Amino acid sequence: MATVANVRTIPFDWYADPAVLRQERDRIFRRTWQYAGRADQVAAPGSFFACEAGGIPIVVVRGRDEELRAFLNVCRHRGSLVCEGEGRRETLQCPYHAWTYELDGSLRAAPRADREAAFDRSELGLRPVQVDAWGPFVFVNPDPAAAPLAATLGELPRLVAAAGLDLGALRFLKRVHSTYEANWKVCCENFLECYHCQVAHPGFSKVVDVSADAYVLEPSRWFSTQLGPVRERWSGDFDPRGPVARGQFHFFWPNATINVMPGHPNLSIGPVVPTGVETTARFLDYYVGPDVDAAWLEEMLAFDDQVGAEDVVLIERAQKGLRSGGLEHGHLLPESERLIAHFQGLLVEALAD
Ligand code: FES
Ligand SMILES: [Fe+2]
CATH class of the missing domain: 3.90.380.10 (Naphthalene 1,2-dioxygenase Alpha Subunit; Chain A, domain 1)
Structure with missing residues (x-):
């Protein structure tokens, strides 16, 4: 290895600058895999937990079909958090105006929607994000285009097992x-x-x-x-x-x-x-x-x-x-x-x- 006399750190003001944090949220935390919780929290169909990735609220849900899914935990109506904490549900209902989402994220019902001629439920499901598990550990990634968790973890699971x-x-x-x-x-x-x-x-x-x-x-x-x-x-x-x-x-x-x-x-x-x-x-x-x-x-x-x-x-x-x-x-x-x-x-x- 070439000898390097001095290696500079990043600028110290990056530790106290709100503009840097905003960039970090957009360019790092919204594009990467982050530990969200445990597979045992979402073992049973209908179980869910709320978590966050880079300030973005996310809900992880085990579907009736046993599939693990995750969504932005932000209501498509006027942006309320849909779920808090963890538990087990038949549907995900927003507490603000009771828009009700299926466990697969699709919008099942919105009160009074039948009175609105132009209301299209099919467009208004919860936004999906990536979710995957490494053994008992559940990770989420807000970026739908990000590389899969296993590829990103690389050799890490093997090292831990070793x-x-x-x-x-x-x-x-x-x-x-x-x-x-x-x-x-x-x-x-x-x-x-x-x-x-x-x-x-x-x-x-x-x-x-x-x-x-x-x-x-x-x-x-x-x-x-x-x-x-x-x-x-x-x-x-x-x-x-x-x-x-x-x-x-x-x-x-x-x-x-x-x-x-x-x-x-x-x-x-x-x-x-x-x-x-x-x-x-x-x-x-x-x-x-x-x-x-x-x-x-x-x-x-x-x-x-x-x-x-x-x-x-x-x-x-x-x-x-x-x-x-x-x-x-x-x-x-x-x-x-x-x-x-x-x-x-x-x-x-x-x-x-
Ligand atoms: S904000 Fe969710 S139902 Fe209105
Ligand atoms: Fe230490």
Whole structure:
């Protein structure tokens, strides 16, 4: 690899500029696959859940024909959200004026429509968007022309399986929400390096070997992988021994994080969602293997929480400096921060498109 003395970050004002966020919504979040929820939420015919992709409301529905579909969750009448939360329905009825859609999105009935000579129901179904599943994980993509999920995931499912994880055997444990006073990119970039681990995650670093020689950082076209082996002489409250030998931390462009802690089968997955220029919401769906010991699980979740709490402080503190206007850009370490360089490359590519 050619040596690069200094790699510039993207401009710091991209972390605080509403115009950049608007472009990111249009050119990134409206064109990419994003984690939406779980297949078990839409297992039965008629079950649905509402979600979002890049600020666009979407509803995922299991049809009576068992087909998984997704639609813009925006009423064709005057734009109300049609569904909220999750549940099971015979039809999707908008609460505003009771326009009623079939589970396949077509408009079944609109009150008083029979009194309007020119009213054409057939034109007014919910707008379809793409939906697909990788095992228990449901993804949506607002762009009907986007490449299929499986092609975009590439080798990622194989990598996760190679860690000793049988996705079909995992059971859902809980969904955990968190918010950050920071731009969404700060959250993603913090996830994409472990250069800060030794400094800022002392507990994690006693268990996982975060040294430059042991910790693997591997960018691919649409995802990045980090592999953290367990230290030979690990210490702490969390016992990382078990069939999953290494921690795995994957990032699927533009905003899904996938975490596997070493030890017994476990995985968490969820999106990093911009809720404003300088506010971000995340959720993680936690899954565990079928026979994982409850005490071990509790230790692992406490270990994971500790890392998450440390990251909130780092992320919010970075935002304060980034937004200040004091500096125009920063500098990346080409090796230790190669996944951030990859992320910023994808970002620039998407925004230039
Ligand atoms: S906005 Fe949905 S029925 Fe009027
Ligand atoms: Fe961290």
